[in-house]
Amino acid sequence: EADIYQTPRYLVIGTGKKITLECSQTMGHDKMYWYQQDPGMELHLIHYSYGVNSTEKGDLSSESTVSRIRTEHFPLTLESARPSHTSQYLCASSESGRATYEQYFGPGTRLTVT
Amino acid sequence: AQSVTQLGSHVSVSEGALVLLRCNYSSSVPPYLFWYVQYPNQGLQLLLKYTSAATLVKGINGFEAEFKKSETSFHLTKPSAHMSDAAEYFCAVSSNSGYSTLTFGKGTMLLVSP
Numbered sequence: 200e201a202d203i204y205q206t207p208r209y210l211v212i213g214t215g216k217k218i219t220l221e222c223s224q225t226m227g228h229d230k231m232y233w234y235q236q237d238p239g240m241e242l243h244l245i246h247y248s249y250g251v252n253s254t255e256k257g258d259l260s261s262e263s264t265v266s267r268i269r270t271e272h273f274p275l276t277l278e279s280a281r282p283s284h285t286s287q288y289l290c291a292s293s294e295s296g297r298a299t300y301e302q303y304f305g306p307g308t309r310l311t312v313t
Numbered sequence: 314a315q316s317v318t319q320l321g322s323h324v325s326v327s328e329g330a331l332v333l334l335r336c337n338y339s340s341s342v343p344p345y346l347f348w349y350v351q352y353p354n355q356g357l358q359l360l361l362k363y364t365s366a367a368t369l370v371k372g373i374n375g376f377e378a379e380f381k382k383s384e385t386s387f388h389l390t391k392p393s394a395h396m397s398d399a400a401e402y403f404c405a406v407s408s409n410s411g412y413s414t415l416t417f418g419k420g421t422m423l424l425v426s427p
Contacts, residue, residue, distance in 0.1 A: 241416075
């Protein structure tokens with residue numbers, strides 16, 4: 200079983216609050232990813248990182264930001280939460296190198312903004 | 314650009330029946346293909362992957378998939394469904410170019426009735 204963790208698992212928060220979703224992995228993977236998942240929709244890549252101090256925006260525009268100061272840690276921050284941010288957020292990691300390496304997923308954070 | 318189409322947002326089978334989940338892809342370069350499974354309130358777990366070796370790929374839990382280049386398909390099958398197979402299944406494609414990322418389909422919910 201993959202060792203990738205996300206906290207909190209569930210979060211209900213009011214509009215305008217700043218939130219940080221945590222993601223950590225203990226596998227030493229260089230690559231890490233954040234996806235947004237809505238019911239009946241494909242996973243959308245919102246951010247990814249190929250290593251420390253490397254971050255890129257994904258296919259889906261997002262108002263969130265990420266940082267990668269340590270290999271094992273890839274937090275996602277929303278400066279001012281809005282109801283449109285209500286979704287499930289999945290973190291993943293993979294080894295660098297070949298594209299054949301699969302991504303390992305955390306259990307997800309279900310965010311509700313009221 | 315890559316894309317994945319999963320035919321049928323829901324598939325219903327009886328326990329013991331054949332499971333067939335369809336996935337078609339488009340990719341401008343030779344693809345790598347993945348099937349993931351997601352149980353309620355969990356992250357995604359890799360079932361199997363195609364990485365240009367054997368076209369028939371065997372995965373966990375009795376699932377297998379066949380890569381057919383001429384049909385641009387990678388359908389997932391299992392000879393005999395079990396109640397525990399009820400979950401959502403995602404097909405994904407990765408290119409073999411540079412810093413590749415995964416593109417996911419919208420998912421297929423498999424329902425298994427006794």
